Amino acid sequence: xxxxxxxxxxxAPGPVEVPPAVLEAxxxxxxxxxxxxxxxxxxxxxxxxATVFSVPGxxxxxxxxxxxxxxxAALVSAVPAxxxxxxxxxxxxxxxxxxxxxxxxxxxxxxxxxxxxEFDLSEVxxxxxxxxxxxxxxxxxxxxxxxxxxxxxxxxxxxxRVRPEALxxxxxxxxxxxxxLRPLEWGLDAVVSGSQKGVMTPPGxxxxxxxxxxxxxxxxxxxxxxxxxxxxxxxxxxxGGQTAFTPAVSLVAGLDVALGMLLDEGLENVWRRRAGLNAxxxxxxxxxxxxxxAARPSPAVAALVVPExxxxxxxxxxxxxxxxxxxxxxxxxxxxxxxxxxxxYADRYDAVAAAQLLEDALHDVDADTPQGVAVPAxxxxxAGEA
Amino acid sequence: xxxxxxxxxxxAPGPVEVPPAVLEAxxxxxxxxxxxxxxxxxxxxxxxxATVFSVPGxxxxxxxxxxxxxxxAALVSAVPAxxxxxxxxxxxxxxxxxxxxxxxxxxxxxxxxxxxxEFDLSEVxxxxxxxxxxxxxxxxxxxxxxxxxxxxxxxxxxxxRVRPEALxxxxxxxxxxxxxLRPLEWGLDAVVSGSQKGVMTPPGxxxxxxxxxxxxxxxxxxxxxxxxxxxxxxxxxxxGGQTAFTPAVSLVAGLDVALGMLLDEGLENVWRRRAGLNAxxxxxxxxxxxxxxAARPSPAVAALVVPExxxxxxxxxxxxxxxxxxxxxxxxxxxxxxxxxxxxYADRYDAVAAAQLLEDALHDVDADTPQGVAVPAxxxxxAGEA
Numbered sequence: 001x002x003x004x005x006x007x008x009x010x011x012a013p014g015p016v017e018v019p020p021a022v023l024e025a026x027x028x029x030x031x032x033x034x035x036x037x038x039x040x041x042x043x044x045x046x047x048x049x050a051t052v053f054s055v056p057g058x059x060x061x062x063x064x065x066x067x068x069x070x071x072x073a074a075l076v077s078a079v080p081a082x083x084x085x086x087x088x089x090x091x092x093x094x095x096x097x098x099x100x101x102x103x104x105x106x107x108x109x110x111x112x113x114x115x116x117x118e119f120d121l122s123e124v125x126x127x128x129x130x131x132x133x134x135x136x137x138x139x140x141x142x143x144x145x146x147x148x149x150x151x152x153x154x155x156x157x158x159x160x161r162v163r164p165e166a167l168x169x170x171x172x173x174x175x176x177x178x179x180x181l182r183p184l185e186w187g188l189d190a191v192v193s194g195s196q197k198g199v200m201t202p203p204g205x206x207x208x209x210x211x212x213x214x215x216x217x218x219x220x221x222x223x224x225x226x227x228x229x230x231x232x233x234x235x236x237x238x239x240g241g242q243t244a245f246t247p248a249v250s251l252v253a254g255l256d257v258a259l260g261m262l263l264d265e266g267l268e269n270v271w272r273r274r275a276g277l278n279a280x281x282x283x284x285x286x287x288x289x290x291x292x293x294a295a296r297p298s299p300a301v302a303a304l305v306v307p308e309x310x311x312x313x314x315x316x317x318x319x320x321x322x323x324x325x326x327x328x329x330x331x332x333x334x335x336x337x338x339x340x341x342x343x344x345y346a347d348r349y350d351a352v353a354a355a356q357l358l359e360d361a362l363h364d365v366d367a368d369t370p371q372g373v374a375v376p377a378x379x380x381x382x383a384g385e386a
Numbered sequence: 387x388x389x390x391x392x393x394x395x396x397x398a399p400g401p402v403e404v405p406p407a408v409l410e411a412x413x414x415x416x417x418x419x420x421x422x423x424x425x426x427x428x429x430x431x432x433x434x435x436a437t438v439f440s441v442p443g444x445x446x447x448x449x450x451x452x453x454x455x456x457x458x459a460a461l462v463s464a465v466p467a468x469x470x471x472x473x474x475x476x477x478x479x480x481x482x483x484x485x486x487x488x489x490x491x492x493x494x495x496x497x498x499x500x501x502x503x504e505f506d507l508s509e510v511x512x513x514x515x516x517x518x519x520x521x522x523x524x525x526x527x528x529x530x531x532x533x534x535x536x537x538x539x540x541x542x543x544x545x546x547r548v549r550p551e552a553l554x555x556x557x558x559x560x561x562x563x564x565x566x567l568r569p570l571e572w573g574l575d576a577v578v579s580g581s582q583k584g585v586m587t588p589p590g591x592x593x594x595x596x597x598x599x600x601x602x603x604x605x606x607x608x609x610x611x612x613x614x615x616x617x618x619x620x621x622x623x624x625x626g627g628q629t630a631f632t633p634a635v636s637l638v639a640g641l642d643v644a645l646g647m648l649l650d651e652g653l654e655n656v657w658r659r660r661a662g663l664n665a666x667x668x669x670x671x672x673x674x675x676x677x678x679x680a681a682r683p684s685p686a687v688a689a690l691v692v693p694e695x696x697x698x699x700x701x702x703x704x705x706x707x708x709x710x711x712x713x714x715x716x717x718x719x720x721x722x723x724x725x726x727x728x729x730x731y732a733d734r735y736d737a738v739a740a741a742q743l744l745e746d747a748l749h750d751v752d753a754d755t756p757q758g759v760a761v762p763a764x765x766x767x768x769a770g771e772a
Contacts, residue, residue, distance in 0.1 A: 008415065015416045015635060026636055027413035029394065030401045030588045032711045064590050065451045066631035069614045100613040196632060202416045204450050204590050204634030225611035227486040228455045245452035246582060248590030248634060249401060250412055325418045 006323030011354055013144050013174055013301035013327060015196040015203050016344025019261060022201055022254040033249055039241035041256050046238065048259035052177050052199065052267060053191060053209050055184060061234050062255075063206045064248045067173040067194035069229060070206025071097055072104075074190040075138070077231035078167055078214040080221035081105060083135030086127065086166075088155065091115050092145035092330050093171055097138045104224040106135075115333065116146040116294040116303065121154055128162040136167040136189075142175035145330045147303025147339060148294035149179055156186045167214050173197055174300035176207070177262055178274045178343060189214040198274070198300070199262065200344045201255045204248045275299040277342040277351045280378035284355035285340075287377035288362050288369060293337050301327075301341040310366045312338050318361035324354075348382050392709030397740055399530050399560055399687035399713060401582040401589050402730025405647060408587055408640040419635055425627035427642050432624065434645035438563050438585065438653060439577060439595050441570060447620050448641075449592045450634045453559040453580035455615060456592025457483055458490075460576040461524070463617035464553055464600040466607035467491060469521030472513065472552075474541065477501050478531035478716050479557055483524045490610040501719065502532040502680045502689065507540055514548040522553040522575075528561035531716045533689025533725060534680035535565055542572045553600050559583055560686035562593070563648055564660045564729060575600040584660070584686070585648065586730045587641045590634045661685040663728040663737045666764035670741035671726075673763035674748050674755060679723050687713075687727040696752045698724050704747035710740075734768050 010017045031038040042062075049060045063073050075097070079085065085106045087098035090113035102108045111127050113119050119139075128134065137159050141152045156168045167189035172181055176191075177198030183191050189211040196203035208231060215235070223230055233244045262270050281302035282292050290304035297303070306312040312335050316328050319338075329337040340358065342350055352375055359374035396403045417424040428448075435446045449459050461483070465471065471492045473484035476499035488494045497513050499505045505525075514520065523545050527538045542554045553575035558567055562577075563584030569577050575597040582589035594617060601621070609616055619630045648656050667688035668678050679689035692698040698721050702714050705724075715723040726744060728736055741764035749755040 010416065010418060012418050015418055015632065018416050023413040023415070027409040029409070030396065030404050030582070032396060032398050032401055032713075033589070034713075035711050065455065065614060066633070068631040069451065069455075072612065072614045103609070103613045103616075104611070194632070196416070202634065202636040203419070203632045204637060223489070225490070225613075226458065226615065227489045227611075228451060228458045229612065229614065230489075245454040246401065246580070246589045247452070248588065248637065250588040251590060251634065251636070325421050327418075327420075 009324045009357070010344065011324050011326045011340045011342065013197070013339055013341035013343055014194070016200055016341070017346060018200050018202055019258065019345045021261070022258045025253040025257045026202065026250045028250070028253055031249055033243065033246050038249055042252055043241045045252055045256040045259060048256065048263055049207055051263060052259060054182050055209050058239060060207050060209045061231055061238050062247065062252065063208060063229065063234065064204060064245070065206050066203065067192065067206055068096070070192040070194060070208050071171055072100060072226060073206065073229040073231050074169055074192050074208045074210065075101060076104065076223055076225050076229055078169065078190050078210050078218050079106065079136045080218055081224035082107065082222070084109065084131065084133050086111060086131055086134055086137045088119055088124070088137065088139040090117055090119065090146065090148065090150070091140070091143035093143055093173070094140045097171060101138065106224065116148050118148070118295050119150065119155065121158060124155060125158050125162055128159060131163070134163050134166045136169055138169045140171040141181065142172070142179055142298035142300045144174045144301055145333070146294050147292070147298050147301045149175070149296050149298035151296070152188070153186045156188055160187045167217065174343065175298065177267070177270055178300045179298060180271060183209060183211070195251060195255055198343055199255060199258050201251060201258045204251045205255060274343065276382050277346055277348070278302055279381040280351040281340050281342065281354060283377040283381035284358055284374040287373040288359055300343050301339050303337050303339050305337055310362065312336055314365045315361055318364040319357060321364070322357055322361055324357055351378050351382060395710040395743070396730065397710050397712045397726045397728065399583070399725055399727035399729055400580070402586055402727070403732060404586050404588055405644065405731045407647070408644045411639040411643045412588065412636045414636070414639055417635055419629065419632050424635055428638055429627045431638055431642040431645060434642065434649055435593055437649060438645060440568050441595050444625060446593050446595045447617055447624050448633065448638065449594060449615065449620065450590060450631070451592050452589065453578065453592055454482070456578040456580060456594050457557055458486060458612060459592065459615040459617050460555055460578050460594045460596065461487060462490065462610050462612055462615055464555065464576050464596050464604050465492065465522045466604055467610035468493065468608070470495065470517065470519050472497060472517055472520055472523045474505055474510070474523065474525040476503055476505065476532065476534065476536070477526065477529035479529055479559070480526045483557060487524065492610065502534050504534070504681050505536065505541065507544060510541060511544050511548055514545060517549070520549050520552045522555055524555045526557040527567065528558070528565055528684035528686045530560045530687055531719070532680050533678070533684055533687045535561070535682050535684035537682070538574070539572045542574055546573045553603065560729065561684065563653070563656055564686045565684060566657060569595060569597070581637060581641055584729055585641060585644050587637060587644045590637045591641060660729065662768050663732055663734070664688050665767040666737040667726050667728065667740060669763040669767035670744055670760040673759040674745055686729050687725050689723050689725050691723055696748065698722055700751045701747055704750040705743060707750070708743055708747055710743055737764050737768060
């Protein structure tokens with residue numbers, strides 16, 4: 001084992017594997033952010049991003065910062081200071097948005113589901129009905145910490161029916177360019193994502209789309225917090241191909257290339273490919289005795305429960321010894337789950353390789369692990385025989 | 387002219403020319419931000435950054451965002467919500483910090499000097515004396531919009547004497563790794579900079595140092611605004627080589643390489659080199675009839691007044707036709723000044739080239755421009771005969 005050669009493989013749900021052409025774009029000489037060459041790249045990247053968000057024209061704003069910066073930007077730019085926010089959460093990221101809203105001075109109500117569980121829609125409906133003066137609802141589409149895909153469409157429909165005045169703010173950090181997402185048809189008001197996930201660029205950029213009514217609602221209203229993250233300033237600038245503050249120009253150059261690759265493939269093809277790759281990881285895990293953690297799994301990440309006798313940490317170490325960086329569970333799930341992901345630059349052969357690597361890592365830890373089962377299971381899933 | 391070949395040259399005061407070795411580091415495969423390989427790079431970059439800031443050990447925090455994000459992080463993390471802030475300004479960036487503090491709900495007092503002028507220290511002393519319950523003073527060391535180097539040391543000494551309880555928050559965005567800066571000896575409480583300036587890395591990272599008393603003052607106090615930019619969360623994480631939120635790992639890799647190059651040269655040598663290069667630009671401008679705009683020029687940027695009959699915009703266009711991206715004036719100075727800079731990866735031969743390019747661009751616009759004068763003037767300045 002110790003003499004064997006292993007390539008580094010990034011199998012985490014972000015940062016993800018980035019295509020060589022994107023890395024190459026990052027290494028280009030830096031352009032000035034007010035120069036015509038950058039403006040052209042920036043406007044094209046914004047237009048491509050709008051296509052990936054399934055929203056019109058140049059509606060998506062690019063902010064230099066992490067996904068958390070993006071969510072804060074959406075929240076403070078769409079929801080006037082001090083308003084009431086209902087935070088739906090069933091995992092770490094949903095909890096973070098609730099904590100953020102509290103720290104920003106909003107009146108926050110919590111609706112919690114168990115980690116990995118779905119929200120009970122009748123409970124959501126009751127809660128909406130019981131909450132007066134509700135300004136906004138926050139939720140996560142793909143809860144990266146649990147591997148769950150929450151039904152944003154159904155929740156948004158409920159909100160539209162029961163509390164039509166409330167804005168629906170969605171964390172699509174790991175679901176963008178991965179799970180179906182239709183902000184206009186579903187009646188969403190904010191969608192947030194980041195560069196280091198489905199759009200396979202290094203971390204450092206956040207993306208925010210706001211609905212027209214969200215822009216109008218917040219225009220002229222009191223703002224909670226940040227000057228840097230106030231998108232009203234950014235919106236006017238970005239329409240002209242500029243930014244209010246110096247952006248990460250190298251990351252924008254990489255993003256533009258990555259988005260071009262995704263759009264060449266076609267957005268719905270990308271959704272299908274990634275659903276297939278994730279199904280393959282879940283199937284490989286299943287064949288190895290690791291059950292899926294989430295009730296309704298996200299295509300962005302395969303959260304798998306490692307039996308207690310084996311231990312998630314030991315499997316992660318064994319995978320690392322074979323070159324792979326996988327995420328484990330966060331917080332109370334730390335010793336319980338592993339979260340392999342092929343959200344980045346990956347094809348079916350990467351799924352085959354990951355399945356075998358997972359089998360080998362488990363076998364390193366537990367000699368009773370069955371052998372020769374993960375790849376066949378992955379291939380069946382890829383063929384749609386899940 | 388139109389058939390001639392020109393290389394692109396970035397002669398702006400940020401983003402600046404980035405060394406090829408830094409660009410190369412940006413193109414490395416992305417590492418996971420919780421993986422050991424990244425932790426090692428991050429901790430080393432933070433240690434090198436502390437050396438460049440002339441502060442101890444691992445005191446400087448890295449935030450993913452622009453310099454504006456960095457200043458907001460320093461302000462909200464050091465100064466409790468609603469406190470009184472005296473903003474010294476004599477240009478666009480000083481004004482921005484005043485506007486930011488107002489929008490964040492601080493009680494802001496303004497002390498304004500004319501763009502490019504020095505602050506009158508007796509006026510500053512009077513104002514400090516007259517202002518009770520003053521929590522903080524904000525000022526800019528190198529005001530990029532005017533090319534002025536403000537005397538941070540003298541202002542800080544005044545504050546320490548007249549209002550010892552007030553924190554001194556300094557924008558060192560373009561002065562870091564360029565002008566002398568000694569946060570501890572000068573009694574500063576916050577120093578902010580960004581990646582795309584003296585540390586010659588692409589934009590996207592901000593750096594913040596806070597004094598021990600600034601940390602203590604704000605510990606447990608009410609915070610104005612941002613969740614993302616609250617450094618109390620970052621401080622604990624970064625001590626262990628992590629970040630609260632996913633950082634721009636590729637930019638950190640580049641930063642680490644750039645800082646290594648600067649420290650190999652030696653910080654005081656870097657200061658001397660850049661002072662010489664900027665003196666050369668000012669001297670070239672002087673020989674061409676462009677007088678320096680700032681009373682006390684910053685070594686980061688040469689703000690030069692273009693005679694009315696010629697016009698700054700025409701000179702910028704002519705320089706652009708010769709491949710060079712230079713900054714002009716901002717706001718009311720737009721048609722008046724040009725701001726060439728060699729703040730990035732530049733040596734004496736780049737100063738010679740820039741001097742000739744400036745002469746040629748001026749000559750393109752005004753056939754009466756003297757010829758053969760800019761380079762000799764630049765060389766005399768480089769030899770210390772300014």
